[in-house]
Amino acid sequence: MTILDMTADVPAPRDAGGPLLEVRDLHVEFHTRDGVAKAVNGVNYTVSAGETLAVLGESGSGKSVTAQAIMGILDMPPGRIPQGEIFFHGQDMLKMSGEERRKIRGRQIAMIFQDALSSLNPVLSVGYQLGEMFRVHQGLSKKEAKAKAIELMDRVRIPAARERVNDYPHQFSGGMRQRIMIAMALALEPDLIIADEPTTALDVTVQAQVMDLLAELQREYNMGLILITHDLGVVADVADKIAVMYAGRIVETAPVHELYKRPAHPYTKGLLDSIPRLDQKGQELYAIKGLPPNLTRIPTGCAFNPRCAMAQDICRTEIPALHPVTERDGGELVGRGSACHFWKETIHG
Amino acid sequence: MAERSPEDEATPNVSEVEVVDAATESEAVAAIEAPVHRGEPILQVRNLVKHFPLTQGIVIKRQIGAVKAVDGVSFDLHQGETLGIVGESGCGKSTVAKLLMTLEKATAGEVFYKGQDITKLSGRALKAVRRNIQMVFQDPYTSLNPRMTVGDIIGEPFDIHPEVAPKGDRRRKVQELLDVVGLNPEYINRYPHQFSGGQRQRIGIARGLALNPEVIICDEPVSALDVSVQAQVINLMEKLQDEFNLSYIFIAHDLSIVRHISDRVGVMYLGKMAEIGTDTQIYDHPTHPYTQALLSAVPVPDPEAREGRERIILTGDVPSPANPPSGCRFRTRCWKAQDKCATEEPLLAVPERFAGQDTPAAHESACHFAEEKDVVHAV
Numbered sequence: 001m002t003i004l005d006m007t008a009d010v011p012a013p014r015d016a017g018g019p020l021l022e023v024r025d026l027h028v029e030f031h032t033r034d035g036v037a038k039a040v041n042g043v044n045y046t047v048s049a050g051e052t053l054a055v056l057g058e059s060g061s062g063k064s065v066t067a068q069a070i071m072g073i074l075d076m077p078p079g080r081i082p083q084g085e086i087f088f089h090g091q092d093m094l095k096m097s098g099e100e101r102r103k104i105r106g107r108q109i110a111m112i113f114q115d116a117l118s119s120l121n122p123v124l125s126v127g128y129q130l131g132e133m134f135r136v137h138q139g140l141s142k143k144e145a146k147a148k149a150i151e152l153m154d155r156v157r158i159p160a161a162r163e164r165v166n167d168y169p170h171q172f173s174g175g176m177r178q179r180i181m182i183a184m185a186l187a188l189e190p191d192l193i194i195a196d197e198p199t200t201a202l203d204v205t206v207q208a209q210v211m212d213l214l215a216e217l218q219r220e221y222n223m224g225l226i227l228i229t230h231d232l233g234v235v236a237d238v239a240d241k242i243a244v245m246y247a248g249r250i251v252e253t254a255p256v257h258e259l260y261k262r263p264a265h266p267y268t269k270g271l272l273d274s275i276p277r278l279d280q281k282g283q284e285l286y287a288i289k290g291l292p293p294n295l296t297r298i299p300t301g302c303a304f305n306p307r308c309a310m311a312q313d314i315c316r317t318e319i320p321a322l323h324p325v326t327e328r329d330g331g332e333l334v335g336r337g338s339a340c341h342f343w344k345e346t347i348h349g
Numbered sequence: 350m351a352e353r354s355p356e357d358e359a360t361p362n363v364s365e366v367e368v369v370d371a372a373t374e375s376e377a378v379a380a381i382e383a384p385v386h387r388g389e390p391i392l393q394v395r396n397l398v399k400h401f402p403l404t405q406g407i408v409i410k411r412q413i414g415a416v417k418a419v420d421g422v423s424f425d426l427h428q429g430e431t432l433g434i435v436g437e438s439g440c441g442k443s444t445v446a447k448l449l450m451t452l453e454k455a456t457a458g459e460v461f462y463k464g465q466d467i468t469k470l471s472g473r474a475l476k477a478v479r480r481n482i483q484m485v486f487q488d489p490y491t492s493l494n495p496r497m498t499v500g501d502i503i504g505e506p507f508d509i510h511p512e513v514a515p516k517g518d519r520r521r522k523v524q525e526l527l528d529v530v531g532l533n534p535e536y537i538n539r540y541p542h543q544f545s546g547g548q549r550q551r552i553g554i555a556r557g558l559a560l561n562p563e564v565i566i567c568d569e570p571v572s573a574l575d576v577s578v579q580a581q582v583i584n585l586m587e588k589l590q591d592e593f594n595l596s597y598i599f600i601a602h603d604l605s606i607v608r609h610i611s612d613r614v615g616v617m618y619l620g621k622m623a624e625i626g627t628d629t630q631i632y633d634h635p636t637h638p639y640t641q642a643l644l645s646a647v648p649v650p651d652p653e654a655r656e657g658r659e660r661i662i663l664t665g666d667v668p669s670p671a672n673p674p675s676g677c678r679f680r681t682r683c684w685k686a687q688d689k690c691a692t693e694e695p696l697l698a699v700p701e702r703f704a705g706q707d708t709p710a711a712h713e714s715a716c717h718f719a720e721e722k723d724v725v726h727a728v
Contacts, residue, residue, distance in 0.1 A: 058577060059575055173666040174438075175666060176666070203602065203667075204437070204602065204643060204647055204648075205437060205643060205646045206437075207646065207648070208646040209663075209664075212662065230575065232576070233648030234648045235650075236648060236649065237648055260650060260651050271576055271577060274576060274577060274580035275576065275580075275605060276606055277605060278608060278632065278725050279632070279725045284584055285584055285609065286580065288581075291545050291547065
């Protein structure tokens with residue numbers, strides 16, 4: 001695949017001075033008993049300070065594996081990064097030593113996981129776990145760390161933080177636990193936060209509270225945010241730009257409004273058509289036929305071709321590059337790209 | 350789908366129960382096997398209550414309270430329709446499902462299936478009810494035994510109800526079921542791990558269909574599936590409903606999917622039904638503040654529609670069902686709450702101000718200050 005540099009068509013960052021994070025042609029594979037599973041096959045994206053990139057995909061699309069590679073928490077082996085670069089503040093993290101990466105992790109890049117209950121230690125109080133960040137990274141005393149923990153709990157709007165600081169994770173509700181996870185990620189004021197399905201385990205009413213909080217804190221600290229999700233609805237609210245992943249590749253990139261209005265890849269289009277609407281009762285749902293591919297046997301050519309209604313011979317032989325998407329008259333569409341041989345037909349009909 | 354018009358608003362939620370007196374077990378079985386006309390109530394739930402006791406002490410156990418999971422719920426399910434039940438986790442929707450399946454014993458209240466109170470049945474009559482009410486579970490990864498072949502999983506119900514399929518005929522019957530749910534009949538000897546999530550859910554549906562039930566209770570049947578596969582399973586369920594004349598109770602937390610599949614929708618909060626009506630009444634003309642908040646919080650995959658909509662962000666969490674608030678249970682999170690709400694429990698009924706009027710707002714809602722508010726459409 002030719003590297004169509006996504007940096008070129010990214011909307012101007014709010015903070016001038018180059019992207020915070022740049023992933024270039026990243027490949028990740030896992031050696032399994034069934035063969036080599038190619039989880040990520042050449043992903044490129046950038047995130048600037050203050051910007052939210054949503055990475056959208058189904059299970060097995062490689063969205064979480066990419067994040068784990070950035071964070072440096074991939075299990076290797078069985079995982080392997082045969083190719084690619086991940087620049088953070090202009091330095092390739094994949095060339096750093098373990099010790100150097102450890103200093104970045106938590107301090108400059110933090111991660112929020114889906115399941116807060118299993119990410120927190122059940123036998124330690126939340127105050128202790130929050131304070132740990134300060135004790136370990138900043139060498140504060142126990143007392144100072146606790147005061148900082150209370151401050152953080154206030155920041156993420158946990159009521160009565162002073163009284164609750166000694167409570168254990170099971171004494172908090174799901175939404176409150178996720179707030180504690182957010183507090184922990186924010187503790188050292190990182191430049192970049194990766195949130196992997198942060199609201200999937202929560203009820204809709206709580207989901208809205210948590211997403212709003214995350215967006216607000218991001219603006220306040222001017223952080224970069226990578227939001228990984230399978231939920232097209234959640235993305236619509238907070239993201240600036242979206243990258244849609246399928247079988248380890250980015251198949252479409254677009255500013256958030258554009259993507260929903262005019263998808264330029266048949267997969268994105270199919271996904272949007274297959275969700276029922278809240279505001280009207282529809283007819284039969286459009287369903288993308290078939291199943292997502294097995295990563296040990298990704299179809300040749302475009303990975304989506306066996307499920308695609310538009311597939312032609314070229315789709316079975318040639319992997320489509322991420323073409324820049326333009327208006328019908330050739331006018332530029334900033335930040336848009338589609339990895340489909342027939343993107344013109346898809347977007348312009 | 351065409352004959353199940355959403356405009357069919359004449360049917361009230363709760364109708365008169367015609368109790369069928371059955372002196373003997375055989376009479377009860379006969380009543381359970383009797384056909385029901387389309388649109389007639391097939392399942393009538395009245396004041397259903399389930400309290401789980403909270404105990405203290407190891408040797409001498411004392412009851413110190415109860416988790417009021419379901420606390421007086423009434424509704425009808427009509428033949429051939431889909432009743433959606435929505436609500437946040439802990440509202441009691443899954444407990445209702447278990448009670449209808451007689452997997453849990455109700456603390457109080459009745460569930461009438463064709464006029465027979467199934468909470469009081471036993472022996473052959475209970476077995477007949479259980480054949481007629483089947484369930485499809487949420488997680489296709491844990492609800493299928495990994496050591497049984499697909500043929501054994503789908504055929505297992507026949508061991509308990511051999512009258513449905515005689516022994517020699519079972520393999521053919523299982524293959525037929527696989528075909529019906531869109532799986533290759535040759536997969537009969539495969540194991541669950543050889544299938545994807547969506548295919549496993551099809552196996553779960555085939556097992557639910559095996560005994561030719563009349564009612565299927567679906568507890569979050571698509572929430573564990575990927576978006577592109579969800580639509581396939583939903584379409585299959587709609588097709589099967591028409592083909593086999595099934596009635597569904599569809600429990601889910603995804604409000605868009607519930608609207609798509611349901612004829613009527615009930616909204617539960619902390620063990621009570623807050624509002625119930627046709628899909629148009631609930632989604633386009635909600636009158637209960639909780640329904641309005643729930644609908645407004647749904648993230649919609651359309652940023653433009655989103656920006657025009659009013660959002661109500663609820664503060665706080667759902668109170669503990671062991672110690673629910675007095676009066677209206679929603680009052681602790683409600684922006685309309687007044688003194689009356691703390692002292693007087695609002696009943697599930699058509700609000701007085703809408704009573705007798707020909708408006709979609711005239712449907713049952715348990716709120717003292719019921720008011721219509723559109724939160725789904727952009728203004």
